[in-house]
Every structure is written in C-alpha cells, then in structure tokens.
Amino acid sequence: MQKKQFSQALELYTKALKISPAGPNSHVYYSNRSAAHLSLGDAESSILDSRLALTIRPDYTKAHSRLGLAHYASGRYEEAVESYEAAMDLEPDNEWVKRQYEKARKMLVKVQEEEEEKKVLAEDKEGGDWPSPFAKTTIDGEAKRLEDEDIIRQADEYKDSGNAFMKNKQFEEALDQYNLAIDTSADGPNSHIYYFNRAAAYRYLKQYSEAADDCLSSLELNDSYEKARTLLVKITDDEKKRLAEEKESKRKEAEDIIRQADEYKDSGNAFMKNKKFEEALDQYNLAIETSADGPNSHIYYFNRAAAYRYLKQYSEAADDCLSSLDLNDSYDKARTLLVKIRDDEKKVLAEDKEAKRREAEDIIRQADEYKDSGNAFMKDKNFEEALYEYNLAIEISADGPNSHIYYSNRAAAYCYLGQYSEAADDCLSSIELNDSYEKAFSRYGLSLYFLGDYEGSIDAYRKSLELAPDNKASLSYLAKAKARLAVQQENEMQDDMANKLNLGQEGLGAGNGEEFVQDENGEGCGGESNELSQSRDDEGEGVEASYYGFSPPAQGLKGFDPPAFDPFDSDEGDEI
Numbered sequence: 001m002q003k004k005q006f007s008q009a010l011e012l013y014t015k016a017l018k019i020s021p022a023g024p025n026s027h028v029y030y031s032n033r034s035a036a037h038l039s040l041g042d043a044e045s046s047i048l049d050s051r052l053a054l055t056i057r058p059d060y061t062k063a064h065s066r067l068g069l070a071h072y073a074s075g076r077y078e079e080a081v082e083s084y085e086a087a088m089d090l091e092p093d094n095e096w097v098k099r100q101y102e103k104a105r106k107m108l109v110k111v112q113e114e115e116e117e118k119k120v121l122a123e124d125k126e127g128g129d130w131p132s133p134f135a136k137t138t139i140d141g142e143a144k145r146l147e148d149e150d151i152i153r154q155a156d157e158y159k160d161s162g163n164a165f166m167k168n169k170q171f172e173e174a175l176d177q178y179n180l181a182i183d184t185s186a187d188g189p190n191s192h193i194y195y196f197n198r199a200a201a202y203r204y205l206k207q208y209s210e211a212a213d214d215c216l217s218s219l220e221l222n223d224s225y226e227k228a229r230t231l232l233v234k235i236t237d238d239e240k241k242r243l244a245e246e247k248e249s250k251r252k253e254a255e256d257i258i259r260q261a262d263e264y265k266d267s268g269n270a271f272m273k274n275k276k277f278e279e280a281l282d283q284y285n286l287a288i289e290t291s292a293d294g295p296n297s298h299i300y301y302f303n304r305a306a307a308y309r310y311l312k313q314y315s316e317a318a319d320d321c322l323s324s325l326d327l328n329d330s331y332d333k334a335r336t337l338l339v340k341i342r343d344d345e346k347k348v349l350a351e352d353k354e355a356k357r358r359e360a361e362d363i364i365r366q367a368d369e370y371k372d373s374g375n376a377f378m379k380d381k382n383f384e385e386a387l388y389e390y391n392l393a394i395e396i397s398a399d400g401p402n403s404h405i406y407y408s409n410r411a412a413a414y415c416y417l418g419q420y421s422e423a424a425d426d427c428l429s430s431i432e433l434n435d436s437y438e439k440a441f442s443r444y445g446l447s448l449y450f451l452g453d454y455e456g457s458i459d460a461y462r463k464s465l466e467l468a469p470d471n472k473a474s475l476s477y478l479a480k481a482k483a484r485l486a487v488q489q490e491n492e493m494q495d496d497m498a499n500k501l502n503l504g505q506e507g508l509g510a511g512n513g514e515e516f517v518q519d520e521n522g523e524g525c526g527g528e529s530n531e532l533s534q535s536r537d538d539e540g541e542g543v544e545a546s547y548y549g550f551s552p553p554a555q556g557l558k559g560f561d562p563p564a565f566d567p568f569d570s571d572e573g574d575e576i
Contacts, residue, residue: 010036027057034066038073046070061090065097068104077108096180099154106150148188155185159194166201175201192221196228199235208239254294261291265300272307281307298328305337314345360400367397371406374413383416404434411443415450423447427460438467442474449477454485 013033020026034049050067053060068083084101091097162177178198185191199214212235218228268283284304291297301324308317318341324334374389390410397403407430414423427444430437445460461478464471 004039006036006039010040022056027053027060027063030056031060031063031066034063034070038066038070043070043074047074059090061087061094061097064090065094065100068097068100072100072104072107077104077111080104081108099157103150103154107147110147151185152188152190155181155188155194156190158184159190159197162197162201166197166204169204171201171204175205187221192218192225192228195221196225196231199228199231203231203235203238206238206242208235208242211235212239257291258294258296261287261294261300262296264290265296265303268303268307272303272310275310277307277310281311293327298324298331298334301327302331302334302337305334305341309337309341309344312344312348314341314348317341318345363397364400364402367393367400367406368402370396371402371409374409378409378413378416381416383413387413387417399433404430404437404440407433408437408440408443411440411447415443415446418450420447420450424451436467438464438471441467442471442477445474445477445481449481449484454481454488457481458485 010033013029013036016029017026017033020029030049030053034046034053037043037046037049047067047070050063050070053063054067057063064083064087068080068087071077071080071083081101081104084097084104087097088094088101158177158181162174162181165171165174165177175198178194178201181194182191182198185194195214195218199211199218202208202211202214212232215228215232215235218225219232222228264283264287268280268287271277271280271283281304284300284307287300288297288304291300301320305317305320305324308314308320318338321334321338321341324331325338328334370389370393374386374393377383377386377389387410390406390413393406394403394410397406407426411423411426411430414420414426424444424447427440427447430440431444434440441460441464445457445464448454448457448460458478458481461474461481464474465478468474
C-alpha cells in the first residue's frame with residue numbers, strides 16, 4: 001500500500017481472507033482491503049469491506065473512518081458524517097478523524113443548501129419567476145471555489161503538521177501527515193511540495209526507492225521545482241552509498257565468518273596432533289557449521305574426514321571426502337584420502353569377517369566340549385549331569401554345524417530319564433537342522449514308541465532304516481512297534497465288537513467284570529485290558545531288563561519295554 005501498488009495489495013488481502021475469513025485479525029484484512037478498493041476508485045466495494053470488518057469487530061475505529069471515506073467518495077455525505085461520528089465516539093482525540101468529519105459535514109451542509117436552493121428555484125419557476133442561467137453558474141462556481149480552498153487548507157495543515165514532526169526528527173509521524181496531505185490533495189497547486197516533503201521523510205528513513213519515486217511525482221506536478229530535482233540527486237547518491245556500505249558490510253561479515261571458521265579448524269588441527277580425535281571432530285564440526293560453503297570449507301571437510309578415519313568411522317569419512325571434492329574438485333588430498341579410507345574399510349571388513357569366523361569356531365569348540373562332557377556323563381549313567389552339559393552346548397550354539405548332534409544326544413538323556421515328550425521335541429529339532437541324521441530319526445521312533453504313538457514310531461524307524469539299513473536296534477524296534485500297533489488295533493476292534501453285541505455284562509473267565517485278553521502265546525494278561533503284553537524278541541524271550549548295558553528308566557510306562565540306545569560311536573567320538 002505504501003508503494004501505491006494497490007492491485008497487488010488487494011490480491012494479497014484477498015488471499016489472507018481466503019485463509020482466515022473469520023479469524024482474530026480478519027477485521028484488519030477487510031479494513032485494509034477496503035482502503036485498497038478505495039485507492040483503485042471502487043467506493044462500493046470499499047463500503048462493503050468496511051461493513052464486513054465492523055461485523056467482525058464493531059469497535060474497530062479504522063473501519064468506521066474508512067467507511068466514512070468510502071461514503072464521502074461516493075457522495076453519501078450524510079452516511080460519511082455518521083461513520084466519522086462513530087469513529088470519534090471510539091477515539092475522541094483522533095485529529096485526523098475530526099478533520100475528516102468536519103470536511104464531510106461541510107459537504108453535507110453544502111449539498112443540503114444546494115438542494116434547498118433547487119427547491120426554491122423550482123418553486124419560483126412554478127410561480128413564473130425563474131432566475132437567469134448566469135445566476136446559477138455563479139452560485140455553482142463559488143461553491144466549487146470554496147470547496148477547493150477547504151481541501152487545500154486541510155492538505156496544507158497536514159503538511160505543516162508533518163514539517164513540525166520533521167523538525168523533531170519524528171520521521172514516521174511526519175510521513176503519516178504527508179500521506180494525509182497527499183490523500184486529501186494529490187494534484188492540487190501545492191501537491192508537488194507534499195510529495196517533496198514526503199520524499200525528504202523517506203530519505204531520513206533510508207527508504208530511498210520510495211523517496212526517489214516521490215521526487216519524480218513532485219517534478220511531474222511542477223517541472224520547475226528545483227528542490228525536488230536536487231533532492232533526487234542526493235537520494236541517488238545516498239542509495240549508491242548505501243549499496244556500497246552494504247556490500248562492504250557483507251564482505252567484512254564474510255571475512256569474520258571465514259576467520260572464525262579457520263580458528264575452529266586450527267583448534268581441531270591442534271587436537272589432531274595430540275591424537276584427541278573426538279575433540280578435533282567437535283572443532284571441525286563448528287568450522288563447517290560456521291562456513292559450510294566458504295573458500296576454505298573443502299579443507300574443513302577434508303580435516304574432519306581425517307578425524308573420522310582415525311575414529312574408524314569410515315562411512316562418515318568417505319562422505320566428507322566427497323563433500324570436499326564437491327566444493328573443490330581439484331583438491332587432490334581429498335581424493336587420495338578417499339582411496340585410503342576405502343582400503344581401510346575393506347581391511348576392517350575382512351578383519352571383522354575373520355573375527356566372526358574365529359568367534360564362531362570358539363563357540364563351536366566350546367559347545368563341543370560341553371557335548372563331550374555330556375557324553376562322558378552318559379557313559380557313567382549320570383543322565384542329569386549329561387542333560388546339564390547338553391543344555392549348555394545348545395545355549396551357546398543352537399543352530400551351529402554340530403547342533404543337530406547336541407539335540408539328538410540330549411534326546412537320549414531325556415529318554416533315559418523317562419521324559420519322552422521332551423526327547424521327541426529334541427529329535428524334531430535335530431531333524432530340522434539335519435534331515436539326513438539317522439540317529440535323530442531312530443531316537444524319535446523310540447520316543448514315540450514309549451509315548452504310545454506306534455504309527456509315528458513306525459514312520460520314524462522306517463526313515464532311520466532308509467538312512468542306515470543295517471541298524472539292528474531300529475530293525476528290532478520297528479518290529480516291536482508293528483506288533484504293538486497290531487495288538488492295539490486288535491484290542492480296539494474287539495472293544496468295538498463287544499460294545500456292538502452289548503457283551504461284557506459278565507466276564508468270560510475273569511469273573512470280575514474285566515475283559516480277558518490273550519497275548520500272542522495264548523496266555524492272559526491279568527485283566528489289564530488297556531495295557532499291552534510284554535513283547536518277545538526274535539528268540540521268543542522277553543526283552544532284557546537292560547539293553548546295551550543300560551538300566552531302564554524308573555518311571556517307564558507300565559508294560560513297555562525299556563529303551564534300547566545305540567552304543568557310543570567310537571569312530572566319531574561325539575555321538576551316543
């Protein structure tokens with residue numbers, strides 16, 4: 001608005017209102033847009049915006065005064081007087097509003113007098129006493145002359161008030177008064193002085209572009225006004241001086257920034273010499289923060305890359321080398337350091353890989369020691385101690401190259417302790433790690449056998465025999481599992497037939513209501529219908545109380561054969 005770019009101002013106020021049509025400052029946006037409309041000659045839109053501003057905030061003095069201006073511009077003097085009165089009620093000491101009110105009131109009186117005169121003339125015409133056209137013209141001319149004098153007088157008062165402020169070096173206040181003078185009389189006989197004086201106020205405020213524009217406006221109104229021409233030359237010189245000073249100030253500021261950044265860099269270098277790399281890094285960070293793209297910044301990045309390299313932060317070091325080269329592509333030190341960093345990175349990766357390999361070997365070695373210790377306890381039939389050692393092996397190497405053996409050996413310990421469910425789980429873990437490990441399948445078959453899952457046991461032993469066809473223990477227990485499954489199925493079929501025939505009210509030979517079940521030799525099993533008779537080995541003898549020299553589990557299932565474990569593998573020395 002101050003630059004008289006009213007169309008641009010109008011557009012910006014409209015955008016503000018689209019974002020906040022009813023916000024805490026929206027009355028200001030409407031009021032300011034009202035002023036822009038009026039400056040562009042659109043009094044009706046100005047009236048509408050002032051009323052919208054008052055709808056949001058009825059006590060906003062500027063909206064009342066601008067509504068008065070818009071009414072005045074549109075010739076609605078009575079409404080203008082009312083608007084100014086409302087503004088004066090809110091701010092009784094506002095001199096500008098008072099002057100505008102007086103101006104509007106005089107125009108209203110003048111218009112009312114003219115209307116009265118027209119009424120009288122009309123009445124005279126009806127009475128046949130019409131005055132001459134010359135008399136009418138004289139009256140109108142006098143009224144116009146009086147109005148112009150009032151406007152000039154009012155504008156001069158604003159100018160004089162501005163001059164008083166200028167003497168007191170109150171340039172902002174002076175500027176406001178000169179603005180009022182120009183608003184009141186923009187092209188009157190003294191308007192070139194108003195523009196000149198406002199140019200002087202702008203100059204003191206170092207708003208040289210606005211000052212120069214006002215000098216040109218003054219000369220357009222009065223081309224012979226040399227004061228404006230002289231002031232324009234001074235303003236041009238002032239602007240050149242300002243630009244030169246601004247350039248010098250920026251140069252000094254840039255030098256100060258570079259000096260400060262170099263000090264941080266030098267401090268970092270001192271820390272580097274003392275091998276205090278973290279402290280050096282902090283100083284180089286400060287240098288880069290102070291001057292990230294200055295004439296020496298490529299050095300700061302290079303030095304920080306060196307600090308990162310000593311701290312073995314190779315990724316950050318490489319990035320800084322690249323940043324240094326981005327700033328100065330011919331800085332070969334950064335390119336050389338980047339090659340070294342890449343080599344360091346490769347070396348560290350190789351060392352890390354070797355360290356991890358050695359660590360893995362150490363873990364496997366330790367796990368194998370726990371496993372060997374467990375095997376020793378198994379030979380001594382110390383199954384609890386063996387279980388503890390296998391647990392340790394699995395804890396440190398649950399999925400290593402030998403872990404399937406640890407799970408399988410622990411399954412053997414569980415079987416000796418009669419914990420067949422845990423044994424079965426460990427067998428499955430072993431198979432998952434190595435599905436060609438025969439012992440895991442044979443022990444899985446054994447676990448399922450003692451859990452009463454004969455079909456599962458048969459499947460496990462068959463897989464065991466696919467991998468080791470000559471495994472006598474697997475052949476033996478496959479036959480036992482098949483026999484148990486056949487007896488189980490036979491018993492289930494007999495129970496089903498008995499239920500269907502509604503038999504079982506009297507025992508056949510038992511005499512106590514229990515079923516009589518014959519074993520394969522035709523002898524009864526003591527009436528225990530849900531248990532299996534003792535199996536026979538190939539020679540028809542019962543299975544021995546121990547198999548391969550080991551005692552059966554104390555808590556084994558009733559009627560089940562004791563577990564038969566494969567002997568220790570003397571070739572490998574790590575399996576049982």
